[in-house]
Amino acid sequence: MALEGRAAGPVTLRERAASGPGRGRPGRSSARAARGSWRRFASNPVAVVGLVLTVLFVLVAALTSVIAPTDPFSFAGTPFEPPSAKHWLGTDDLGRDVLAGVVHGARTSLLVGVAVAGASLVIGTVVGGVAGFAGGKVDDLLMRLTELSQVLPRFFLALTVVALFGPGLTNMVLVLALTSWELTARVARSGVLAVKELEYVTAAEALGSSPGRNLRTHVLPNTIAPVVALASLQVGGAILIEASLSFLGLGDPNVISWGYMLNNAQSFVRRAWWMSVFPGLAIAVAVLGVNLLGDALNDFWNPRSRSGGESG
Amino acid sequence: MTEPLLTVEGLRTHFFVDAGVVKAVDGVSFEIRRGEVVGLVGESGCGKTVTSLSIAGLIEPPARIVEGSVRFDGTELVGAPERVLNSVRGPRIAMIFQQPRASLDPVMSVGRQIGQALKSGTALDRSARRRRAVELLDRVGISDPDRRVREYPHQLSGGMAQRVMIAIALAGEPDLLIADEPTTALDVTVQAQILELLQELQTANDMAVILVTHDLGVVAEIADRAAVMYAGRIVEECSVSELYDAPLHPYTVGLMESRPAASHSKSRLRVIPGSVPVPVDLPVGCSFAPRCDARAANNLTVCTEQAPQPVSPRDGHRVRCWLHE
Amino acid sequence: MSSAPANEPTATAEAALLEVTDLVKHYRIRSGGAMSRPGGSLRAVDGVSFRVGAGETLGLVGESGGGKTTVGLSVLRLVQPSGGTVSFEGRDVLAAGRAELKALRRRMQIVFQDPIGALDPRKSVGDSVAEGLRIQGLAPRAEARRRAVEVLDRVGLTAAQAGSLPHELSGGQLQRVGIARALVLDPRLVVCDEPVSALDVSIQAQIINLLLDLQAERGLAYLFIAHDLALVRHISDRVAVMYLGRIVESAPAGELFDSPAHPYTRALLSAVPADHPAAARQRIVLRGEIPSASAPPTGCPFAPRCPDAMARCSEQAPEFREIAPGRWAACFLND
Numbered sequence: 001m002a003l004e005g006r007a008a009g010p011v012t013l014r015e016r017a018a019s020g021p022g023r024g025r026p027g028r029s030s031a032r033a034a035r036g037s038w039r040r041f042a043s044n045p046v047a048v049v050g051l052v053l054t055v056l057f058v059l060v061a062a063l064t065s066v067i068a069p070t071d072p073f074s075f076a077g078t079p080f081e082p083p084s085a086k087h088w089l090g091t092d093d094l095g096r097d098v099l100a101g102v103v104h105g106a107r108t109s110l111l112v113g114v115a116v117a118g119a120s121l122v123i124g125t126v127v128g129g130v131a132g133f134a135g136g137k138v139d140d141l142l143m144r145l146t147e148l149s150q151v152l153p154r155f156f157l158a159l160t161v162v163a164l165f166g167p168g169l170t171n172m173v174l175v176l177a178l179t180s181w182e183l184t185a186r187v188a189r190s191g192v193l194a195v196k197e198l199e200y201v202t203a204a205e206a207l208g209s210s211p212g213r214n215l216r217t218h219v220l221p222n223t224i225a226p227v228v229a230l231a232s233l234q235v236g237g238a239i240l241i242e243a244s245l246s247f248l249g250l251g252d253p254n255v256i257s258w259g260y261m262l263n264n265a266q267s268f269v270r271r272a273w274w275m276s277v278f279p280g281l282a283i284a285v286a287v288l289g290v291n292l293l294g295d296a297l298n299d300f301w302n303p304r305s306r307s308g309g310e311s312g
Numbered sequence: 313m314t315e316p317l318l319t320v321e322g323l324r325t326h327f328f329v330d331a332g333v334v335k336a337v338d339g340v341s342f343e344i345r346r347g348e349v350v351g352l353v354g355e356s357g358c359g360k361t362v363t364s365l366s367i368a369g370l371i372e373p374p375a376r377i378v379e380g381s382v383r384f385d386g387t388e389l390v391g392a393p394e395r396v397l398n399s400v401r402g403p404r405i406a407m408i409f410q411q412p413r414a415s416l417d418p419v420m421s422v423g424r425q426i427g428q429a430l431k432s433g434t435a436l437d438r439s440a441r442r443r444r445a446v447e448l449l450d451r452v453g454i455s456d457p458d459r460r461v462r463e464y465p466h467q468l469s470g471g472m473a474q475r476v477m478i479a480i481a482l483a484g485e486p487d488l489l490i491a492d493e494p495t496t497a498l499d500v501t502v503q504a505q506i507l508e509l510l511q512e513l514q515t516a517n518d519m520a521v522i523l524v525t526h527d528l529g530v531v532a533e534i535a536d537r538a539a540v541m542y543a544g545r546i547v548e549e550c551s552v553s554e555l556y557d558a559p560l561h562p563y564t565v566g567l568m569e570s571r572p573a574a575s576h577s578k579s580r581l582r583v584i585p586g587s588v589p590v591p592v593d594l595p596v597g598c599s600f601a602p603r604c605d606a607r608a609a610n611n612l613t614v615c616t617e618q619a620p621q622p623v624s625p626r627d628g629h630r631v632r633c634w635l636h637e
Numbered sequence: 638m639s640s641a642p643a644n645e646p647t648a649t650a651e652a653a654l655l656e657v658t659d660l661v662k663h664y665r666i667r668s669g670g671a672m673s674r675p676g677g678s679l680r681a682v683d684g685v686s687f688r689v690g691a692g693e694t695l696g697l698v699g700e701s702g703g704g705k706t707t708v709g710l711s712v713l714r715l716v717q718p719s720g721g722t723v724s725f726e727g728r729d730v731l732a733a734g735r736a737e738l739k740a741l742r743r744r745m746q747i748v749f750q751d752p753i754g755a756l757d758p759r760k761s762v763g764d765s766v767a768e769g770l771r772i773q774g775l776a777p778r779a780e781a782r783r784r785a786v787e788v789l790d791r792v793g794l795t796a797a798q799a800g801s802l803p804h805e806l807s808g809g810q811l812q813r814v815g816i817a818r819a820l821v822l823d824p825r826l827v828v829c830d831e832p833v834s835a836l837d838v839s840i841q842a843q844i845i846n847l848l849l850d851l852q853a854e855r856g857l858a859y860l861f862i863a864h865d866l867a868l869v870r871h872i873s874d875r876v877a878v879m880y881l882g883r884i885v886e887s888a889p890a891g892e893l894f895d896s897p898a899h900p901y902t903r904a905l906l907s908a909v910p911a912d913h914p915a916a917a918r919q920r921i922v923l924r925g926e927i928p929s930a931s932a933p934p935t936g937c938p939f940a941p942r943c944p945d946a947m948a949r950c951s952e953q954a955p956e957f958r959e960i961a962p963g964r965w966a967a968c969f970l971n972d
Contacts, residue, residue, distance in 0.1 A: 198754055199749045200755050200757045200765075202710075203747070203749065203755050204757075205715055206742055207742065207768060208738075208739040208772045218757050499864070499927070500866070500908045500909060501904060501908045501922075501923045503908065504910075532910060533910045553915065556913050570842035571867065572867045572872075573912050577870065577890060577891065578849065581845055582842065583839065583843045583846060584842070585843075587810075587840060
């Protein structure tokens with residue numbers, strides 16, 4: 001005669017204790033759980049630094065017209081003015097305001113980063129989700145396709161595309177987007193493989209749910225968190241590649257970007273340090289911020305790193 | 313009467329977690345004599361496993377022994393230095409667990425794992441340890457021990473792995489074996505084999521055994537005495553025959569009566585209402601009071617005001633219940 | 638036993654609600670495993686036949702690896718059997734098209750062992766219960782919710798608890814939710830796969846009582862899969878014992894437990910820990926453990942562990958046949 005379930009022990013005890021007092025009170029306890037997650041997230045200093053830097057980056061990009069309403073390509077003063085009250089970050093060789101360049105460049109970088117991460121998330125989820133859920137030949141085919149995207153060298157592919165089709169932000173984003181979903185697809189696939197075997201998916205099938213509905217309502221919502229975290233890590237990489245290409249003079253000449261500014265500054269490093277330092281700093285801060293945040297999200301959501309999240 | 317082998321007194325082991333203090337073990341006292349088998353029974357979260365880990369000195373943060381004493385053969389183990397614990401734990405107090413395969417190192421052969429246990433407990437040299445490992449495997453009923461000694465845990469079935477765990481536990485010829493749900497993960501026919509083995513080894517080595525289990529049937533099979541735990545305390549302690557024939561605590565009575573075997577087929581079973589409490593914010597007074605039919609029937613108010621102390625209405629039978637004060 | 642007769646009787650005189658004939662489920666073993674041979678297959682279920690009458694409970698017992706769960710899943714076609722037939726209310730489940738299968742699943746449901754694993758962690762338990770009505774198109778959202786709350790109330794949960802997420806409820810409460818989810822479609826048959834083995838004993842009794850009450854109220858039939866023999870005896874009208882993918886014995890519950898006809902049933906019963914410390918112990922301790930279903934022995938699958946094995950047992954498989962009215966067994970000892 002069994003007094004308890006087969007799988008009980010000190011762990012059960014701790015779990016029960018953790019969810020103890022709020023039992024059976026809907027709403028309030030979910031809110032409490034959410035607050036608990038936030039506390040756990042906020043207790044990680046790396047996460048907080050990443051979040052602050054990212055928010056700063058996004059604010060600057062969002063408030064471009066408030067901070068620096070002028071066109072970054074227009075002549076604002078005399079060339080090579082050092083930082084002053086009028087031009088906080090100085091002016092460049094053509095007398096353009098560096099602050100306006102940095103602020104408008106933030107918008108370009110954010111656009112590239114978010115577009116690429118978004119594509120990584122969408123393509124990765126669709127490819128990985130369908131591969132994991134369908135299995136068999138579909139899985140094999142899609143995973144070979146994923147491997148193909150993995151072996152393409154992103155940077156050189158981007159170089160080639162720019163060389164063939166001319167420099168342009170759209171081309172660059174397209175190339176980066178099409179080569180950024182390999183990891184997200186793999187994580188989505190393994191998540192789907194794990195979740196689709198769980199009993200609540202079988203239970204929904206027993207209620208008459210179709211495979212497509214199961215994928216949409218049960219499997220994907222329960223696998224998406226680590227995929228989002230991973231996709232967020234693409235933001236930093238995309239910003240760096242865009243900056244590198246622009247630095248090499250392969251960026252879009254009609255769009256201001258930090259890489260373009262650095263490219264422009266390289267001849268004047270000794271004469272006008274502010275031309276290179278501030279865009280460089282902007283890249284460093286933005287990439288550091290989004291990467292720290294992405295890492296923290298990964299730690300928080302990805303079950304394979306550290307203690308895992310709240311999905312269990 | 314000789315000095316007991318193990319005396320646990322006023323043991324309190326608490327978990328310090330975000331949600332508060334979980335009083336997993338909250339004032340447990342019992343004794344065990346040489347060669348005696350005591351079943352520590354209860355439902356999940358009652359504190360039986362934490363009690364056994366506290367005895368073996370295996371409590372780690374966020375848990376802590378906040379009070380109490382564990383005396384083993386004259387040596388106090390609570391607060392003892394690691395050196396003392398190591399000389400006791402393993403050679404003299406051995407433990408086996410519910411998941412034998414998870415307790416074995418997957419990349420080490422069975423022979424080496426037994427050898428390691430022998431190394432810390434005996435002064436045998438390498439080849440003697442090897443021979444002894446084969447002997448031990450043979451002793452726990454593993455056929456073809458010469459071959460098995462070279463095998464790895466993944467090559468063993470669940471029952472076989474538990475036999476290997478028992479062989480490792482026996483390496484130091486312990487005086488006390490703590491068996492935490494040793495057969496819960498096994499099929500019933502394999503469970504019967506392991507229980508028979510444990511009983512035979514216990515008799516042959518005059519070893520004391522603490523059998524931590526949720527299974528009253530397993531207790532009936534091999535224990536001499538039983539201690540029933542509820543919400544971190546032992547609510548009743550008595551011989552196994554009294555447990556079955558004359559239980560005193562309303563919780564024990566409820567458990568015995570809710571067994572399907574205790575009623576007619578297809579009739580409703582007697583139930584204990586409510587659910588097992590989480591040991592945070594336990595009710596004042598007796599922890600079982602909110603679920604207790606006997607309290608309601610006798611209209612006792614003291615139960616919800618003051619915690620009952622253990623009393624002995626019969627010789628060798630202790631119970632914590634106001635009905636028996 | 639693959640030649641098992643299709644006319645195994647049930648306790649009731651009515652036509653069978655569920656009739657399973659010669660059910661076979663083989664899993665192909667992927668190459669690369671240490672044990673696999675090319676073209677190897679795991680015979681999880683190897684020719685199983687049984688009937689469940691309306692309002693009846695058939696207990697299916699056996700040890701792990703016996704194939705019980707695969708049988709349960711096959712009945713609802715949640716796994717696709719390799720052979721045999723499953724007939725429910727006279728309709729062929731295994732041949733049903735998509736729409737027919739969906740309609741059939743309104744009439745038969747399943748309750749799982751792990752109460753927390755069987756519920757979507759992101760959905761409120763009320764939504765999980767209402768889901769069946771939504772999927773089947775039986776009620777619009779508000780109506781589905783209202784009916785979910787009604788069913789939850791019937792199984793002993795409050796309307797407020799309907800809004801809880803699974804991790805906020807205890808194991809016993811979650812299993813009530815699992816039962817409510819099965820009931821909301823008003824099925825005739827519920828497959829219960831180890832429904833209480835993950836629960837504390839004081840909670841087990843509550844769930845068993847709930848299942849018994851619901852059966853009495855609604856005339857439900859249960860296929861009750863469990864390893865706890867005392868429990869199965871308590872809840873079942875008939876009991877079938879599985880070993881290595883086959884049913885080795887089947888009989889009315891009382892008769893099976895009081896006078897088992899198959900040596901495996903006898904061993905299983907004698908291995909159950911005593912009811913009482915003073916109970917006489919005439920134990921048949923079996924040698925070895927259940928062999929792998931990927932390499933089943935020839936002849937009777939139980940022969941290698943059987944205390945009564947004879948020479949012919951390892952050569953020839955005994956037929957599963959009626960040895961007395963209502964009693965079936967596959968063993969030469971009954972010849």
